Amino acid sequence: MKRGQVAALVAGTTVGLAGVALALVVSRAEGRAAARRVIARTGPVAEQVRKAGERAARVAVEQYQANAPRAVEAFNSVLAQAPQAAETLRARLPIGAKAEPVAVRA
Numbered sequence: 001m002k003r004g005q006v007a008a009l010v011a012g013t014t015v016g017l018a019g020v021a022l023a024l025v026v027s028r029a030e031g032r033a034a035a036r037r038v039i040a041r042t043g044p045v046a047e048q049v050r051k052a053g054e055r056a057a058r059v060a061v062e063q064y065q066a067n068a069p070r071a072v073e074a075f076n077s078v079l080a081q082a083p084q085a086a087e088t089l090r091a092r093l094p095i096g097a098k099a100e101p102v103a104v105r106a
Helices: 003-027 031-092
Strands: none
Touching: none
């Protein structure tokens, strides 16, 4: 086996044994009580994170609704100018170049 494979095997075994040990600790009454205390302490933090996530989602929706019409307008403006730009480019190409007209769909 290569050194990386051995290291991965050892790391996986270590994580697995740690998981089994954690399951044994939590399965005992004292472990369950300790887990409940930890969860009780993190409850307010989880509530704060949930509220922050809701605020971030609300702000993202507001920004999208404010910026989307302007983005659509800019995109339509570029599409309107595309044929004119294609003609300018075609005019600057060497005479021997064969250019096919390009259809631009919105």
